[in-house]
Amino acid sequence: MTTRITAAPSRGTTVPPQIPPTTRRxxxxxxxxxxxxxxxxxxxxxxxxxxxxxxxxxxxxxxxxxxxxxxxxxxxxxxxYARLLDNPEQPFAAWFANTLTISGVTAVCSVFLGALAAYSFSRMRFTGRRTGLLTIVLVQMFPQLLAVVAIFLVMSTIGDLFPAIGLNTHVGLIMVHLGGALGVNTYLMYGFFNTVPSSIDEAAKIDGASHARIFFTIILRLVAPILAVVALLSFIGTTNEFVVASVLLVDPEKQTLAVGLYTLVSNPNYADWSAFSAGAVLAALPVMALFLFLQKYIVGGLTAGSVK
Structure with a gap:
């Protein structure tokens, strides 16, 4: 019979705590x-x-x-930030204002036009309805980048007839963004409009409401979550868009932030990356503010709409 003798720890030494097997499990x-x-x-x-x-x-x-x-x-x-805001050759304030204007108008008009089209496809029955929905899906397969040359030629021709909506105009750029986003927004809203029971429309029609009154007073309130999502995505996409904006906007005073900030780093020998980063930080502030403002609709509304 052997007896195991464990030496006691000497004074001044620290014994690491042992984790019990139960806690490990x-x-x-x-x-x-x-x-x-x-x-x-x-x-x-x-x-x-x-x-x-x-x-x-x-x-x-x-x-x-x-x-x-x-x-x-x-x-x-x-x-x-001081170099970015004080440089007269780089009108950052004008770029910022142009971006807010173009993105805001595009977001509002995209939501309104997409909601009108989605309501028509969801509630009305007409010839070519199914063909129109399939066409919307097929058109979205091709990126807008493929149509840059065609967009430039079309806007150049329109500018010869109506200079106010042609090249180097904010209205022309907004129209191009609306045309490119209308299809995907319509299809996205169409699926959400179908979750609203049609019995609501029928009850309103019995009370004498027209399609316009049903749409503006009832349906838009019920589909507020998808409107907020489309507005946010449209605002972000327009703010970040570079290719089409760089082709249509030539005047530095009319350029957007994405195009204007590129001029800060376009020359590798004189690229000011700190000013470019400062501009990117300032450009992210409106997007963050809009997201926080629409968060209650995006989070609460989408979860409520999913169980209708």
Whole structure:
């Protein structure tokens, strides 16, 4: 018979705490059930937040280069914002105002026109209805980039007849954006309009309401979530659009933020990346404000509409 003798720890040494086996099993079961989801969520948040932090750090870097921004927030200053706002050759305020105007008008008109078309396809029966829906789906298969040359030629011809809506005009660019987004917005709204019971329309018709009154007073209130989603997506897409805006808008005073900020880095020898990053940060503020304003409709309304 042998006796195991365990030496007592000497004074001044720290014994690491031992995790009981029961606690280990509980942690293992928790990680297998839900813990791995939290781990993936943390990784995705870090993956998504790092580019934003890098751009913010680059906008606060007074040196104007990206090489000094590798160490996040190693140098902090507002010199880039001052250069961006005080440069007379680069009218940032005009770019910002042009972007807000074009994006706002496009978002409102896209929602209104898309809602009218979706209501017609959802509630009315007419010849060519099915063909029209299939055509909308097929047209969305082709990106708008393929039609840039055709858009330029059409707008150039229209400009010869009606200069107010031709090339180098905000109205012309808004019309192009409306035409490109009308199909996908209509199809997106059409699916949501179908979730609204048609018995509501029938009850309103019995009371003597017309299609216009049903649409404006009843249907639009019930489909507010999809209207908010379409408005947000249209605003973001128009704000970020570069190719069509760079082709149609030539005058620097009429350009949008995407086109104007590109001029800051178009020349590799004199690229001011800090000012470009500062402009990108300022351009993101309206989008964030609109998202926060429409959040209650997007989150609460979509979940309510999904169970109608």
């Amino acid at each position: 509980r942690l293992g079961r928790w990680f297998a059930a839900t813990g791995w989801r939290h781990a993936i969520g943390v990784v995705m948040v870090v993956f998504a937040a790092f580019p934003l932090l890098y751009v913010l750090s680059a906008s606060l870097n007074p040196r104007g280069t990206l090489t000094g921004s590798n160490a996040l927030f190693s140098q902090v200053g507002l010199d880039a």
